[in-house]
Amino acid sequence: xSGNQSYADWIAVDxxxxxxxxxxxxxxxxxxEVSSADGMGKLPRDGFEPALLRLVEPWLGAGRMRVVxxxxxxxxxxxxxxxxxxxxxxxxxxxxxVAPSADPRLHVSVVxxxxxxxxxxxxxxxxxxxxxxxxxxxxxxxxxxxxxxxxKWVRISAEEVVSFQTAMTGELFQLLAxxxxxxxxxxxxxxxxxxxxxxxxxxxxxxxxxxxxLFGLRAQNxxxxxxxxxxxxxxxxxxxxxxxxxxxxxxxxQAVAIAGTPTLTRLYADALKTQGVTPDxxxxxxxxxxxxxxxxxxxxxxx
Amino acid sequence: xSGNQSYADWIAVDxxxxxxxxxxxxxxxxxxEVSSADGMGKLPRDGFEPALLRLVEPWLGAGRMRVVxxxxxxxxxxxxxxxxxxxxxxxxxxxxxVAPSADPRLHVSVVxxxxxxxxxxxxxxxxxxxxxxxxxxxxxxxxxxxxxxxxKWVRISAEEVVSFQTAMTGELFQLLAxxxxxxxxxxxxxxxxxxxxxxxxxxxxxxxxxxxxLFGLRAQNxxxxxxxxxxxxxxxxxxxxxxxxxxxxxxxxQAVAIAGTPTLTRLYADALKTQGVTPDxxxxxxxxxxxxxxxxxxxxxxx
Numbered sequence: 032x033s034g035n036q037s038y039a040d041w042i043a044v045d046x047x048x049x050x051x052x053x054x055x056x057x058x059x060x061x062x063x064e065v066s067s068a069d070g071m072g073k074l075p076r077d078g079f080e081p082a083l084l085r086l087v088e089p090w091l092g093a094g095r096m097r098v099v100x101x102x103x104x105x106x107x108x109x110x111x112x113x114x115x116x117x118x119x120x121x122x123x124x125x126x127x128x129v130a131p132s133a134d135p136r137l138h139v140s141v142v143x144x145x146x147x148x149x150x151x152x153x154x155x156x157x158x159x160x161x162x163x164x165x166x167x168x169x170x171x172x173x174x175x176x177x178x179x180x181x182x183k184w185v186r187i188s189a190e191e192v193v194s195f196q197t198a199m200t201g202e203l204f205q206l207l208a209x210x211x212x213x214x215x216x217x218x219x220x221x222x223x224x225x226x227x228x229x230x231x232x233x234x235x236x237x238x239x240x241x242x243x244x245l246f247g248l249r250a251q252n253x254x255x256x257x258x259x260x261x262x263x264x265x266x267x268x269x270x271x272x273x274x275x276x277x278x279x280x281x282x283x284x285q286a287v288a289i290a291g292t293p294t295l296t297r298l299y300a301d302a303l304k305t306q307g308v309t310p311d312x313x314x315x316x317x318x319x320x321x322x323x324x325x326x327x328x329x330x331x332x333x334x
Numbered sequence: 335x336s337g338n339q340s341y342a343d344w345i346a347v348d349x350x351x352x353x354x355x356x357x358x359x360x361x362x363x364x365x366x367e368v369s370s371a372d373g374m375g376k377l378p379r380d381g382f383e384p385a386l387l388r389l390v391e392p393w394l395g396a397g398r399m400r401v402v403x404x405x406x407x408x409x410x411x412x413x414x415x416x417x418x419x420x421x422x423x424x425x426x427x428x429x430x431x432v433a434p435s436a437d438p439r440l441h442v443s444v445v446x447x448x449x450x451x452x453x454x455x456x457x458x459x460x461x462x463x464x465x466x467x468x469x470x471x472x473x474x475x476x477x478x479x480x481x482x483x484x485x486k487w488v489r490i491s492a493e494e495v496v497s498f499q500t501a502m503t504g505e506l507f508q509l510l511a512x513x514x515x516x517x518x519x520x521x522x523x524x525x526x527x528x529x530x531x532x533x534x535x536x537x538x539x540x541x542x543x544x545x546x547x548l549f550g551l552r553a554q555n556x557x558x559x560x561x562x563x564x565x566x567x568x569x570x571x572x573x574x575x576x577x578x579x580x581x582x583x584x585x586x587x588q589a590v591a592i593a594g595t596p597t598l599t600r601l602y603a604d605a606l607k608t609q610g611v612t613p614d615x616x617x618x619x620x621x622x623x624x625x626x627x628x629x630x631x632x633x634x635x636x637x
Contacts, residue, residue, distance in 0.1 A: 150546070151550055151554045152550065196546055197549040197550075199516075199545075199548050200545070211509060212484070239541035239542070239580055239582075242577050242580040245506075246501065247454055250449075250455045250456045250500070251454045254449055274545050276542035277543050
């Protein structure tokens with residue numbers, strides 16, 4: 032494929048702390064996808080270009096290929112710092128920063144993240160998911176939830192991110208379930224819907240009790256033989272319940288949409304339903320690519 | 335020292351998940367102390383006796399040496415299971431279980447832990463610290479706090495543990511400060527008293543906000559250059575504040591004593607003072623040994 036003719040029109044790149052994913056794009060359509068574990072977290076500044084070439088060189092031709100990237104690749108420790116843009120901001124309208132490249136076949140643009148001054152908060156990568164969501168749902172007015180390692184609650188109006196809030200729920204769950212004393216009592220998979228929903232409700236009613244309930248998962252296992260699936264569901268319910276308690280102004284009386292993996296969107300939808308909120312559910316998988324396509328379209332229109 | 339005459343009258347042993355510590359005792363006084371990393375967590379059942387002999391063999395004589403041990407050595411995965419005793423219970427009056435030993439020079443007794451049916455809770459090792467505390471403060475009526483990896487709040491009346499509550503505060507702090515994304519923003523040591531006290535007060539007023547504030551520590555570092563010492567103090571304040579919020583019935587209008595390391599007792603005393611509670615502060619270091627001495631005295635009186 033490395034002839035004069037390139038395989039793709041442009042390349043979309045999702046580059047996080049622990050992963051690198053690239054798509055060979057023709058317009059807004061992906062022809063191929065490649066990925067590696069060359070995340071930003073383990074690359075020196077001069078390691079980014081070689082890591083990208085290892086994946087996408089077969090897609091290049093003789094000319095110059097536009098690459099549009101988002102995520103931690105734009106952090107201070109990334110390929111090039113793409114300084115945060117303060118909210119309110121239009122995620123479909125962010126000006127990318129050009130990353131320095133030695134290979135004349137590459138022209139790499141990095142999408143900036145968003146920041147909020149008060150309360151202090153930041154995102155990198157999610158702004159592009161939001162742009163993808165807005166490309167598909169341009170009239171959306173309400174709150175978009177992006178559950179994950181660091182869940183984001185995002186207030187959107189007139190295609191602008193008005194404010195947002197982060198909860199470390201996914202990371203806390205992984206640390207408690209896999210690294211803490213609870214690992215002996217929490218199973219690695221499985222779900223108990225009733226236990227989950229009850230734990231969410233209990234937490235939203237009494238968020239101050241979670242500090243006590245966590246060790247209770249260990250004690251209930253030791254004393255009462257509580258099974259690991261139930262413990263997993265309760266742990267998940269305590270943490271998502273805590274997130275909902277902190278994010279109450281983001282869902283109370285709001286139109287809420289969730290975009291995430293099927294497993295997470297189901298949990299968050301069930302959790303919100305305990306509070307009388309029925310969210311719209313979206314698959315997050317295509318959003319980053321759709322957001323990058325939107326940025327690419329703007330770049331080439333303006334070129 | 336391995337003559338016919340033994341070096342000690344008896345041996346006191348504190349045997350946790352990650353450590354093994356033994357004292358050569360004459361009455362209630364320690365003549366020598368030894369320790370190793372042979373915690374219960376990495377020993378098979380037949381590994382306990384050799385691990386103990388590696389430390390204490392020089393103290394043995396021709397006769398039979400009494401050993402009194404507490405902690406996770408009495409768990410189901412320990413040397414011998416010493417089943418939990420349900421509260422209310424007198425920690426100075428627990429009947430130890432004899433562990434099987436192949437060496438005729440050893441007679442090993444393991445102190446049982448305490449359990450509570452509702453809310454489900456357990457302790458192993460702390461019951462012996464409480465026995466030591468009560469040996470020194472026999473008239474104590476109130477709540478004893480043992481801060482640490484798994485902090486215990488213990489209601490004591492008439493030398494009985496009436497009820498207790500556990501918070502995983504120390505373990506959560508370590509996981510968040512060292513393993514999570516916050517590790518980039520939280521220093522490994524240092525303290526900022528004002529930031530700590532403010533974070534405690536904020537958390538007790540709005541415990542539901544902690545889920546939001548945690549990631550804020552990262553964002554304040556990235557956006558505002560908040561120093562790692564302040565972030566460490568705030569993280570500590572959020573977690574100890576959450577513990578206090580969950581333990582409110584244990585300190586509100588109660589006589590409170592704290593026994594721990596100097597660093598932890600100072601933090602917990604400062605945190606309680608924000609709520610108008612001035613606790614008595616005790617050093618936890620001698621308590622386990624004092625508790626084991628109390629058990630030894632009871633065993634030999636009854637022998």
